[in-house]
Amino acid sequence: MSGLVESAISTSVTALTSLDRQLCERVFEYEDRINIMEIEIDDMATRLLALQQPMASDLRFLTSAIKINNDLERMGDLAVKIAKRALDLMDLPPVKPLVDIPEMARLAESMLHKCLDSFVRRDSALAREVLVSDDGVDDTRVEIFRVLIRAMQAEPANIPQYVDLMSVARSLERIADHATNIAEDVLFLTEGIDVRHHAETRKS
Amino acid sequence: MSGLVESAISTSVTALTSLDRQLCERVFEYEDRINIMEIEIDDMATRLLALQQPMASDLRFLTSAIKINNDLERMGDLAVKIAKRALDLMDLPPVKPLVDIPEMARLAESMLHKCLDSFVRRDSALAREVLVSDDGVDDTRVEIFRVLIRAMQAEPANIPQYVDLMSVARSLERIADHATNIAEDVLFLTEGIDVRHHAETRKS
Numbered sequence: 001m002s003g004l005v006e007s008a009i010s011t012s013v014t015a016l017t018s019l020d021r022q023l024c025e026r027v028f029e030y031e032d033r034i035n036i037m038e039i040e041i042d043d044m045a046t047r048l049l050a051l052q053q054p055m056a057s058d059l060r061f062l063t064s065a066i067k068i069n070n071d072l073e074r075m076g077d078l079a080v081k082i083a084k085r086a087l088d089l090m091d092l093p094p095v096k097p098l099v100d101i102p103e104m105a106r107l108a109e110s111m112l113h114k115c116l117d118s119f120v121r122r123d124s125a126l127a128r129e130v131l132v133s134d135d136g137v138d139d140t141r142v143e144i145f146r147v148l149i150r151a152m153q154a155e156p157a158n159i160p161q162y163v164d165l166m167s168v169a170r171s172l173e174r175i176a177d178h179a180t181n182i183a184e185d186v187l188f189l190t191e192g193i194d195v196r197h198h199a200e201t202r203k204s
Numbered sequence: 205m206s207g208l209v210e211s212a213i214s215t216s217v218t219a220l221t222s223l224d225r226q227l228c229e230r231v232f233e234y235e236d237r238i239n240i241m242e243i244e245i246d247d248m249a250t251r252l253l254a255l256q257q258p259m260a261s262d263l264r265f266l267t268s269a270i271k272i273n274n275d276l277e278r279m280g281d282l283a284v285k286i287a288k289r290a291l292d293l294m295d296l297p298p299v300k301p302l303v304d305i306p307e308m309a310r311l312a313e314s315m316l317h318k319c320l321d322s323f324v325r326r327d328s329a330l331a332r333e334v335l336v337s338d339d340g341v342d343d344t345r346v347e348i349f350r351v352l353i354r355a356m357q358a359e360p361a362n363i364p365q366y367v368d369l370m371s372v373a374r375s376l377e378r379i380a381d382h383a384t385n386i387a388e389d390v391l392f393l394t395e396g397i398d399v400r401h402h403a404e405t406r407k408s
Contacts, residue, residue, distance in 0.1 A: 060250075149364055
């Protein structure tokens with residue numbers, strides 16, 4: 001499932017940068033498969049909880065899996081949102097710069113890859129790297145908004161396109177947030193400590 | 205916890221419509237308490253899973269509670285996002301219309317209230333009402349974006365304010381999405397049927 005989510009996200013970003021309609025369709029297909037897997041995994045985890053009555057670390061593993069499953073499914077939804085904005089952009093006059101969006105996408109994809117790796121390998125150091133990266137993504141998003149607002153003011157006719165690009169930046173930020181949630185679950189799983197809410201800031 | 209989340213959301217919307225700095229602070233206080241409760245409830249549910257080894261409907265209740273807890277906490281985050289945009293708007297020259305945002309907020313708040321009621325009373329008919337309302341919220345959001353894009357084109361100097369209002373509309377849409385998730389969990393709990401993804405459309 002995480003392989004599918006990674007493919008959905010990277011395909012949606014390529015669909016956006018290359019304005020490729022077929023790639024958007026592929027994202028929608030990925031999402032259908034992700035949705036089916038989410039339900040299967042959820043059923044499986046719930047059934048294991050019921051039948052095996054697991055204790056301690058097994059129980060923690062299963063409740064983490066239920067949460068991570070949910071985060072992954074929502075990342076699939078966000079890939080679909082990006083693909084839809086790519087489709088919108090294909091119907092509008094082209095605008096030049098995608099500003100820092102490809103860079104932001106690379107950051108978010110690397111966070112996703114690391115948090116999934118940290119889950120599979122129970123690697124808490126790697127999970128911590130994800131928590132640190134999240135600030136970089138947030139800063140990039142704020143900078144992208146600044147650039148896009150200036151572009152809107154310079155070319156009011158192209159505001160709809162820039163609104164689409166804002167929406168893409170927002171989706172990438174949320175993908176990074178879900179990766180952060182997963183990294184927090186991994187830390188809870190590996191170290192038994194709850195890091196939720198501790199690193200939260202109210203800056204943006 | 206759901207009472208706190210309802211208060212956080214309605215306070216954030218009032219803070220926005222009345223541009224009241226103190227109300228924004230109150231939203232941040234609500235969020236702190238919501239975050240603490242999320243961890244407590246999560247611990248409690250996990251401990252019950254471990255110690256009571258519940259079967260069938262009790263197990264379903266606990267796994268639903270874990271998910272609903274998560275949705276509620278994220279709604280608290282969205283109330284904070286709305287309050288932050290209200291603070292931004294207080295530092296910028298005023299713009300006139302809040303367009304349909306108060307109406308959209310009323311819809312989202314009513315969905316939240318209904319889905320929580322449906323959970324407490326195990327009322328599947330009420331949960332179904334929430335699923336139906338979600339389309340109305342999505343349509344309102346699309347219409348608000350249309351109006352805001354026109355306003356940006358007419359008054360480029362005020363684009364930053366309109367971007368803030370777009371962000372508020374987006375947050376309200378996501379609050380409605382979380383209410384829909386909760387209603388789906390209630391249907392799973394009361395009727396044992398999985399309605400996830402069935403009603404999803406790709407229209408926006």
